[in-house]
Amino acid sequence: MGGGIFPLLEPWFVSLAVLGAVYSTAVVLRLLSHLTLLLRRPRNPRRRYGAWAVVTGPTSGIGQSMALELARLGLNLVLVGRDPAKLQDISETISKTHAVQTKTVLFDLALIATPQGDEAVRRLREAVEGLDVGVLVNNAGVAKPCALYLHEVDVEAWVKMMRVNLWALTEVTAAVLPGMVQRGKGAVVNIGSGSSEAIPSFPLYSVYAASKRYVAQFSRSLYVEYRSKGIDMHAQPGPPPPVVPLPRRAGPAARRAAPAREPAAEGRLPAAQVAEVAVPCQRRQAELAWSRLRLFVHTLCSTVCDLTWICGPQFGLSRR
């Protein structure tokens, strides 16, 4: 036993202290590297990656904002969606407000791996062929039908969710990547979800959360796979999901009808909206306190996500 009156010099203590110091240094270095990324000047994606961007689901919410932002930065757009009228609308809005070109590809992503889906993939490949596509935003995603136990959901609904959220995302990426590999540059932004990143579980949305976990892991693996080919990968968690529980006794029909369980269309779930739903539920005090805590965590996560999104240089966040 070393040390005696100097218990601090006990070997076990020294080993623990060294371990702690190494761990703390690693944490600090990681934090600093993230801060450096945040402080870096935004790069111009057109110059850095290429003149065109492909955006899936550009007809509403986050996808629409992404498409408009990319157009503002001077990128031409290939808009991939399932509704011809909405595609036409967004295409015209973009052309009117920004001096960029647009192309539309009609593609119901839920039909992936069916003859119509194969045909749509072929159209997408054709549309991007010969274009300098530098950015792909895999945004389209489905969280419907709503908050339900797995055994209550129609099989068709969660099969559709998996088709759109992971299968189609994979095929679209595979269709756009060859050109990027050929040019030795590109960026893929996959819109994930806070439901698989910011919270440990997301009950009643298990298939949705699992599908977004796929998106995160898929992106991480592709990042390693393609970094030597000049392609950046970025999985954007998106705003965290609504977390206020529904009344326990509500049946599937009530849960289907509940409005605030769906992710908000504008990519934000205002706290006021959550509160509105929470109050009429008339839960016991303890449950209410728990809801408030979760709401607080949700708001905190939203703020962090928003700050990352606002402060982080677009696409500069991907590490190369």
Ligand SMILES: NC(=O)c1ccc[n+]([C@@H]2O[C@H](COP(=O)([O-])OP(=O)(O)OC[C@H]3O[C@@H](n4cnc5c(N)ncnc54)[C@H](OP(=O)(O)O)[C@@H]3O)[C@@H](O)[C@H]2O)c1
């Ligand atoms: N909003 C949130 O709070 C939140 C939170 C975390 C993650 N996210 C993720 O962010 C992404 C966008 O969410 P959002 O809230 O902006 O959704 P949104 O407003 O509902 O928009 C979804 C987009 O995807 C398209 N889409 C849906 N199903 C499709 C299909 N089968 N084929 C082709 N396009 C399809 C929609 O087209 P139509 O206009 O034709 O329906 C729409 O353009 C999703 O991946 C979502 O999971 C959102």
